[in-house]
Amino acid sequence: MTDSPTPKAQHIAHTLLARAHSPDSAEQQFTERVKQKPLFLRPTSPSAADNRSRRRLHRLRKKEYFIRHQRPRSLSAREKRTSGLYDLPKDECKHAIFKGLHALWVGYMQEILDLKIEGKSGLVTPASHGAKLVSADFHGAEVEVVRSRCASRVGVKGIVARDSKFTFEVVTEKDEVKTIPKEHSVFRFKVPFPTSTPSESAEGQQSQQGPKPLVFELHGSQFENRATDRANKKFKWRNIDYL
Template sequence: MTSSPAPTNHIAHTLLARAHSPDTASQQFTERIKQKPLFLRPTSPSAADNRSRRRHQRLRKKEYFLKHQRPQPLSARKKRSSGLYDLPKEECKYAIFKGLHALWVGYMQEILDLKVSGRSGLVTPASHGAKLVSADYHGAEVEVVRSQCASRVGVKGIVVRDTKFTFVIVTEKDEVKSEL
């Protein structure tokens, strides 16, 4: 077998010659070192690679931000368009809201300290006014005693929706009324 003379100044050939016979060292140097492809990575990426890497990092950061962002509250227009405030006619029954009224009575007894202390004291604006103003009236049984519209006076029912200036109530006849 003829082999091309191996360069004697190569470090790999020198090391192989120390461990093997000269013919074996030359053969292994030719097959394993000289003919083996050497894969090199560029030492510095090109401008296009830098741009794509920065873009990829920016997109990952944006994705992380969007994933961990709290959802924005719905606007009033979106709430109205989604039907969030609509009450289905078949569910507006006075009997259904009697349970809500019982819960509301317990809530008010707790707010006004009537249930805890066991006292049946008088509730006055001076003693409990701030609590009454900030209380929730969903489930309260109300009666309209004074109104500019005479047809509304005397209407009784349970509050289904309490907004800033309006109570929506369900009467005993299962009618939904909006009272100012």
């Protein structure tokens, strides 16, 4: 005696569709909408520890992105002083070394004032060249203190090695570095006319028949700005307290 095969159990969805539709329609809807429809399973919810690690990883990646794309942070004033950025090596503070810088500065000022060879140039007036003079860079200028409230500063002469906001650091002919505050001090500097030989123009050697150099006086109290800040600053006329 052979056992008859056990009938296969019918799907519950097929049974329910057969109650509401014809056999053909129920078979078609069961095949298309139930049997062949993809089943999307919801993933298991992450634990609290997984959420924390994911947020931490997101913060780290965001921080790395901004660090990679941001500009380098500039050094603070304390870090600059600690690193010795403002220190002038004593072996290099020689007046003869800074003569070359002074020669470059003379050519720079001659270009600003529109000076030509043999003095054939336009008239230098405060209205035409005043704004250029106050915005100029004085690194390399040879300045002399002509008036000051501190009598010991009067007569100090040298080439400017550093033009800071409140002071001039000059190298004298005796190879000494002196720091002169700008406040309550008047500085004098000269700009010679260009000559046919650049060496004579650089050293300021003018013949007796040639034109005299232009002489300017700089009031330090009205000049307390960094060289980089003066380039884009608009200066106004102010009353000057004579010393």
